[in-house]
Amino acid sequence: MTLLAFDWAFTVEKAILIAVIISISLVVAMYATYAERKVAGFIQDRRGPNRAGPFGLLQPLADGLKLFFKEEVIPTHSNKFLFILGPSLAMFTAMMTSAVIPWGGKVELGGRMVDLQVADINIGILYIFGVVSLGVYGMMIGGWASNNKFSLMAALRGASQAISYELAMGLSLIALLMLTGSLSLRTITDQQIQGNWWNIVYQPLGFLLFFICSLAECNRAPFDLPEAESELNMGYHQEYSSMKLGFFLFAEYINMFISCTVIATLFLGGYDMPFVDESQLSGVTALLVGLLALFGKTFLLIFIFMWVRWTLPRFRYDQLMNLGWKGLIPLALLNMVITGAVVLFTMK
Amino acid sequence: MGITQLLFWLLTTLTLGSALMVIFSKNPVYSILWLIITFFAISGHYVLLNAQFLAIVNIIVYAGAIMVLFLFVVMLMNLNMPSSPLKNKWLMFAGVISGGSLLLVLVAALKDTEAMRNGILMQTGDIGLIHNLGKVLFKDYILPFEISSVLFLSAMIGAVVIGKKA
Numbered sequence: 001m002t003l004l005a006f007d008w009a010f011t012v013e014k015a016i017l018i019a020v021i022i023s024i025s026l027v028v029a030m031y032a033t034y035a036e037r038k039v040a041g042f043i044q045d046r047r048g049p050n051r052a053g054p055f056g057l058l059q060p061l062a063d064g065l066k067l068f069f070k071e072e073v074i075p076t077h078s079n080k081f082l083f084i085l086g087p088s089l090a091m092f093t094a095m096m097t098s099a100v101i102p103w104g105g106k107v108e109l110g111g112r113m114v115d116l117q118v119a120d121i122n123i124g125i126l127y128i129f130g131v132v133s134l135g136v137y138g139m140m141i142g143g144w145a146s147n148n149k150f151s152l153m154a155a156l157r158g159a160s161q162a163i164s165y166e167l168a169m170g171l172s173l174i175a176l177l178m179l180t181g182s183l184s185l186r187t188i189t190d191q192q193i194q195g196n197w198w199n200i201v202y203q204p205l206g207f208l209l210f211f212i213c214s215l216a217e218c219n220r221a222p223f224d225l226p227e228a229e230s231e232l233n234m235g236y237h238q239e240y241s242s243m244k245l246g247f248f249l250f251a252e253y254i255n256m257f258i259s260c261t262v263i264a265t266l267f268l269g270g271y272d273m274p275f276v277d278e279s280q281l282s283g284v285t286a287l288l289v290g291l292l293a294l295f296g297k298t299f300l301l302i303f304i305f306m307w308v309r310w311t312l313p314r315f316r317y318d319q320l321m322n323l324g325w326k327g328l329i330p331l332a333l334l335n336m337v338i339t340g341a342v343v344l345f346t347m348k
Numbered sequence: 349m350g351i352t353q354l355l356f357w358l359l360t361t362l363t364l365g366s367a368l369m370v371i372f373s374k375n376p377v378y379s380i381l382w383l384i385i386t387f388f389a390i391s392g393h394y395v396l397l398n399a400q401f402l403a404i405v406n407i408i409v410y411a412g413a414i415m416v417l418f419l420f421v422v423m424l425m426n427l428n429m430p431s432s433p434l435k436n437k438w439l440m441f442a443g444v445i446s447g448g449s450l451l452l453v454l455v456a457a458l459k460d461t462e463a464m465r466n467g468i469l470m471q472t473g474d475i476g477l478i479h480n481l482g483k484v485l486f487k488d489y490i491l492p493f494e495i496s497s498v499l500f501l502s503a504m505i506g507a508v509v510i511g512k513k514a
Contacts, residue, residue, distance in 0.1 A: 082377065123478060126404040133412025137384075140416070144377070144423045152423065159416060183478060 009112070017118055021098050029253035030060040032302060036253075039306040067246035075239050078147040086142025087240065087247035093135045094251040097258045100124040102186045104271050104290040107283045116287070117186060124185040125177070128262060129170060132217060135255070136162045139226065142248065143236030155236040157317065158219065158226030164324040165216035165223075171332035172209035175339035176266060179203070185262075189270035193278065198269040205335045207267045209328055214259045216324070219252060221309040225317060260301035261294070268297045356396060363389035376422045380415055387411045401478040 034049065034056070041048025049056035074083055104116035121127060136159045143155020179202055180188045192198050200207045216223040227235035237248045264270060271290030278286045315323065366389065369382040387410045394403035485493050
């Protein structure tokens with residue numbers, strides 16, 4: 001089936017894959033809100049949501065419905081188009097990152113080699129950085145279009161935080177890239193499956209830095225200054241109501257899920273199940289084991305994200321900037337120099 | 349018409365159209381958003397030329413970093429009101445002449461270059477891939493590369509010094 005010298009079956013396959021990945025991200029993000037409140041309840045010695053459905057499992061649906069039916073307010077003198085564009089961009093950039101993550105190995109289904117990765121481009125990590133750097137726009141445009149001084153200030157606060165921690169994040173990854181010699185997430189995962197150790201063993205400091213920067217990029221506590229509800233007059237989404245507010249908040253949970261998957265792929269072996277030799281298993285079994293491993297690691301990381309949130313207090317703004325510029329960036333540079341020296345002296 | 353050509357014309361229209369919208373938008377924030385779309389379309393052209401690294405760096409540096417700074421400045425100065433049209437007729441005249449002569453120089457310089465004569469390699473060629481580009485940069489052009497990094501570093505230090513004074 002070729003039209004315009006183009007393989008349309010391939011397009012259909014990728015379209016289905018994209019639809020599945022987006023639905024999974026949405027469902028995971030939905031239940032991450034439930035998990036967040038259950039974890040908070042567990043840590044603060046109370047029950048958490050337990051009214052809607054068994055164990056409160058229908059709580060996310062109830063919350064979603066509530067947001068949908070709330071009155072939608074667009075402030076007067078705000079820029080209507082940009083006001084709507086803000087949350088849309090936040091959601092859009094949150095969805096885009098998942099395109100380069102390898103969710104599993106290649107498997108033969110119905111005579112076709114199906115690849116569980118939307119795009120295996122040779123600059124995979126840079127693509128993620130590209131999308132992350134665009135994530136600032138949703139926040140800034142939303143904050144500015146609200147025509148509210150506090151929203152604008154929160155947007156600027158959030159944007160400068162995102163930019164500062166992006167730097168340290170990139171620097172912490174350079175050391176890892178020196179070891180792998182490739183920017184493709186598929187190649188990095190394969191190297192970890194074939195080699196004996198996951199990258200976290202070679203790059204413990206890099207992992208720690210990347211983890212901290214991910215917390216900051218996802219606006220998670222202790223870096224949640226852009227949305228400090230009570231202390232700093234909420235955040236860039238102060239004027240938003242109804243589902244537009246829902247989009248902003250929901251995009252953050254999607255970001256959290258995706259960045260946990262990225263950490264799992266880069267440092268924890270991706271879809272590599274420990275102590276299991278995947279090449280011994282048949283195609284579909286290996287795929288399922290791989291998915292189980294990847295999602296297990298991701299959910300563990302999400303739990304750690306929540307654990308951090310309900311344990312540590314928030315940073316003050318100057319502490320946040322000092323940590324980013326005077327703490328993390330020099331550490332990342334040091335890590336880079338040491339890794340470079342080790343690579344130079346051992347591998348040649 | 350193949351899919352590559354179709355994409356090329358689509359991206360070209362998008363690039364030129366959004367570049368024009370940058371100039372014609374009354375609201376500076378809209379101008380910046382159009383400029384971001386222009387950068388995306390140019391990145392699309394890089395992908396067609398099989399230069400994925402250039403494409404993504406263009407997005408990270410220009411769309412992701414520099415335009416955020418532009419947006420910062422525009423939002424903080426609150427340039428939301430339509431700026432008053434340029435009154436001085438001679439200033440407009442001078443602008444048109446200098447812009448036109450720059451265009452003339454660029455066209456004259458690019459008209460006879462090798463690339464224009466040989467046609468452009470679409471989807472082939474691998475100089476734009478990160479592996480080859482890195483080798484070229486760090487082997488053949490190491491001196492210019494280092495000199496430009498020193499230039500960037502001095503500009504950065506200069507900015508910090510000026511910022512501290514104020």
